[in-house]
Amino acid sequence: MSVSYQLIEHTADIGIRVKSLSLGGLFKKAGLAIADLSLERQKTRYPEKHKIAIRQKATNLEELFVNWINELLSVSAVESLVFENIQINQINENFVDAVVVGSDIRNYKINTEIKAATYHQLKVKKTGLIWQAEVIFDV
């Protein structure tokens, strides 16, 4: 699992900036960044992979983005999984349909607990050909 993102300075919490040529790519990168931010090192005791369908809707793109991240965090916590791959099947400004592939959380040493994505200073926009999102997580 490798994903590129930039950290945004924030006194109490952690923010990230992700960029992609497509909206689906943006959502995928942001989703994978959650796990990357949380991990310290990997073990491989439980090789089984788990696929989960995730669907979210919202009245606008920024809300959809926050809902998407928070749904991933929530499902990850309930299922005790770390999401290693994400396939976006369908996406527009109000709807995302995806399949996420997770591995047992016990394969990881997890350090930072991300509680949720916040609306504070949230930005999801397209400039020229590039989609960019900035989000602050409560940690």
Added chain:
Amino acid sequence: MTGNIPLEKIDDYRWRIPRSYKPGMRVPGLIYADEKLLKDIYQDKALEQVANVAFLPGIVDNSLAMPDIHWGYGFPIGGVAATDIEEGGVISPGGVGFDINCGVRLLKTNLEYDDLKNKIKDLIYRLFSDVPSGVGSQGDIRVSSKEEREILLKGARWAVEKGFGTEDDLDCTEENGAMQGADPQAVSERALQRGKTQSGTLGSGNHFLEVQVIDQLYDREACDTMGLNLGQVMVAIHSGSRGLGYQICEDYSRGMVASLGKYNINVPDRQLACAPVTSNEGKAYLSAMKCAANYAWCNRQCLMHLTRQVFEKIFGSSWQKLGMFLIYDVAHNIAKIEKHKVGGKEKNLCVHRKGATRAFGPNHPVLPEKYKKIGQPVIIPGDMGRNSYLLVGTEKAMQETFGSACHGAGRLKSRTAALRSINSDILLKELESKGIIVKASGRNTLVEEAPSAYKDVNDVVDVVHNAGISKRVCRMRPLGVVKG
């Protein structure tokens, strides 16, 4: 940076952001700080957030900031805001935060430093192994779905009924460990799922379990009332409502964003999304928030039980004989319906404390009999290398801050900056040279929580004491720390 915000000096410990700073502010901002702390406060966006909170419908008096204020999301951390329920006052999930009823409890022992100086390493390592901590940690105290719902209603009483404590513990817990009016029906199935496995777990990040020793007394009468002396060993436990609280905040934040249009509310940050306390949305959130608050009180009660068990094993005596009695337990992320005087009239207010501690003064009716004369104990943990404090609330806090004070040292450095600049091995050696044993789940957590990432709690407590909104009782220094 918030260097362009005009601050009016009221006195050495009070600064005002005038309403004229931003059109839409309904009340001024009032910041408790001295010039030294103000320099740090100016370094991030916390003051802008104080101004933003002043937009909330129904807000009364001031948008308040405690001296440990720092940049949060929506509300600043260290922010207090009260809204008048009868004047359309709102409740905001962002004014409570994701970790609902994150809070701290302090218990005393009859041990002295000499009794444990040769056992401190064993004690901390045993606490680390027996008290579940870390991200997604699951507890040994397993609960069924039915029991989880009972916890949401009964709070810490559920644990006491299970034998994990005493009635006296409940007497020394804010709200006696359970807010009335909690409604499990207002909690989503997902939130229940997230909470089910995490009862009796510390969590991660800034949550901790710390063994301390009293190294300075300030108020003899209050110390005598609480049975505290120089050299006495104390234990502080800092935790919250875990995944249950995060999910409740998320569930209701989604709905509240939609409420902004419905109730024609204008706030400058969607994380301040809110609804009138009396609306269906407001009432539902409050009912769910109370469930998370009760879960957190039960959680800290269970953590205290596990801590007492570890002390019993290490010292070969019962916790009662070790004098491990609870001083008090306070919430510092919560919204409460309280009566306070506004303009000389008693009002029903919704008081948001986001990184702020209730600090009720002497003779307040909700205080336990034994604390009526001295005021409510206010527990202020510092960072893992410096001090923590016990204070009591004052009448001045009732008049000025809706009975509120600071909640900790307050972050100074971002987590990413801490990770860039601090080496974990050197940090551990530095702490060990001060006689502080630390056991953490991860090296990143350790570095993120390094003393240099925080303001000096001594400066923060000086301000609340000198401003008169709480009164110093005693100071502790850390001996050993378990970090989640």
